[in-house]
Amino acid sequence: MAVNVYDQANALEDALRNSDEFQNMKDLYGKVNSNPESKQLFEEFREVQMDLQQKQMQGEEINEEDVQKAQKSAEDIEKDENIKSLMEAEQKMSELIQDLNRVIMKPIEELYGLNNQN
Numbered sequence: 001m002a003v004n005v006y007d008q009a010n011a012l013e014d015a016l017r018n019s020d021e022f023q024n025m026k027d028l029y030g031k032v033n034s035n036p037e038s039k040q041l042f043e044e045f046r047e048v049q050m051d052l053q054q055k056q057m058q059g060e061e062i063n064e065e066d067v068q069k070a071q072k073s074a075e076d077i078e079k080d081e082n083i084k085s086l087m088e089a090e091q092k093m094s095e096l097i098q099d100l101n102r103v104i105m106k107p108i109e110e111l112y113g114l115n116n117q118n
Contacts, residue, residue: 038082
């Protein structure tokens with residue numbers, strides 16, 4: 001019996017959307033966005049991250065000023081309980097996705113004997 005992998009992927013997407021981890025993250029993101037100070041800090045943090053990623057992707061050197069800006073931004077968000085809680089929820093969601101990725105990749109790993117290397 002052929003299985004439509006895309007149907008299964010869509011069911012997984014739905015399960016993720018309804019998971020406690022995602023719902024918690026969604027609620028916490030709402031708290032960040034409803035607090036003007038948290039929202040501004042979070043947007044600044046994301047902007048700094050995206051700038052650094054873009055420089056890395058383009059092969060540009062990251063200078064001391066960039067590093068200091070990133071460190072300052074990270075320190076600022078650590079002081080904000082709304083953002084701190086959201087980042088903890090993001091970490092839990094990331095762990096869930098990593099677990100799912102291990103399950104998804106298991107057939108390929110078994111095929112190539114990646115789990116049975118002697």
